[in-house]
Amino acid sequence: MFVGPGSLPELADFLQKPAVKQVFVVVDANTAAMCLPLLKNVLPAGCEVVEIPAGEDYKTLATCETLWTALTEARADRYAVVVNLGGGVVTDLGGFAAAVYKRGVRFVQVPTTLLAQVDASVGGKTGVDFMGFKNQLGVFQEPAGVFIEPRFLQTLDPRQLKSGYAEIVKHWLIADADGFARNRYVGILVDDWTPLIRESVALKQRIVAQDPLESGLRKLLNFGHTVGHALESYLLQQPGREILHGEAVAAGMVCEAWLSHQKGLLSAEELDKIETFLFSVFEKVQFVTLETEAIAQFALQDKKNSGSTINCTLLESIGRGVYDQPVTLAEIAESLRYYHRL
Template sequence: MNENLFIGSSALAALAEIVRRPAISRVFVLFDINTARYCRPLLEKHLPEGYTPIEIPAGEEYKTLATCETVWTALTEAQADRHALLVNVGGGVVTDLGGFCAALYKRGIPFVQVPTTLLAQVDASVGGKTGVDFLGFKNQIGVFQEPLAVCIEPRFLQTLDPRQLKAGYAEVVKHWLIADAAAFARNRSIGIMLDDWTSTIQESVGLKQQIVRQDPLESGLRKLLNFGHTVGHALESYLLTQPGREILHGEAVAAGMICEAWLSHHKGLLSDTELDQIETFLFSIFEKVQFVTLETEAIAEYAQQDKKNSGSTINCTLLEGIGRGVYNQPVTLEEIAASLRYYHRL
């Protein structure tokens, strides 16, 4: 597990030292159109003179191999060698895609993650997962590759609109539900009304690191981190095929957590009270994702491509109580569709 993790006001100072290391031949910085506008000014003084910016469009629909080709073309045309450094500045799309591009360019160049959304700060940038979507399926193509460093500056969160901030909060809640019942109980009355996110980010990243250290390649325990994602990814992938109905990843995960909490209850793992607590809390923050009952089977079909599956068995991470996740729980397409119908009726 990579220990070069910097959180708080010192994060960008750490970045400034890293990009000026003698072993690094060139510095390239990957932005999307939003981070180029809103985050680059805060970052500029910490970057070396003569760095090369690379800009890509913003949005999940651009998390593709075609966008990777844009990045690889820019690196190639600039004659970047294997000692070049790629700094990825953005949310989960940029950190996932940028890490993937770095891992494959010339069989691997170093990269640094500078996550600018709450979702990326507490989840996407930490743990060494990289990848892109393919044929409509989330993160279908990817590799595990640890970054040289992760530099988390909470001030970037001030550039987010409330919807983006809430989307990231879903991953914070996920960490509580799988591993920290006390944190869930403590924060239920607080919600997202925070002036300083530093301690929340540190706590959430710490929980993820504890799990990833024990299982860096997701052969077992790390699957806990997929709670809410089997149904959530299916819902997100389906809606991405429906123009004008796209939702943010965190919004899909929040809906997925309710569905998978219901599945936990359905299988006798979660009590009525705990299911009610999870539903009540998540609906106090997230608006209901809209779909019609007739779509539930089509949405469920996307779960057949989930990366936790074994053969034809759909494996899900469920809860055997708040704060106690359990992985490799087999579920059927019919059960996933039933969970979506349950969510729809709420």
């Protein structure tokens, strides 16, 4: 894991190793134009660039076939390396495609969005969406390296930057009360993201190291995601109403903080602090009350569930999450109605 201005030279050194025979760079339409030029002095001669369409709509098995076809036609063997240059869609999909090609070739992550730098590229989760459900197909596979260059953040618009910031806030709420206290009056008015990225990545790595396959402690990282993924999946099926992942997670954190309070875990004072802070940064996600039951239904596909029980990560206090908390569809719908009323 390399974070900061020295990360791209480290990537160059990695790709020059004798064990690396072929290099394939996965980009989308955006990173091909805005980020790939920054790698011109890093990539070895003769590498192949594979471009996929940009956007969550293309995080599918059909898009994986584009990469698998390129690898197969180039006769790529297990000495090949896939370089995923992009945001969460590229790093998730590229990692998944590499992990299953010939039962696994090495891949490295070069995340270009804040969301990918602090979350999607870290921890070894890969996957694609299926039948309208987020990350329904995937495998745990650690990358051969993660190279985080904060300069890529200069290519983002404010909305994309805020989307990634939601995952940093999540890390504070589940395991870093001091981080929340230090930053709640700062928000995204950040001059240098490098220290925040390092802290956030280190926190996630500590949790993942103790539970790499998400059988226990790692479930803390899903705070905001049970309701958030349900909301994101529902709106992805509504043309013109799609929202970014971090926007959904921010809404999910409000809902799940409220559920924490309803279950006697989180104080009213801390709930208010969380809501005030999140609404100072994020726009409210728009839906109507009549949609809440339909949105809640998507939570039945959540990967943390056990049988018919919906397991949620809640908060005992700011900085202290608790996982495997059962919630009902009715409670999820009610949390969405609460969010709608705010």
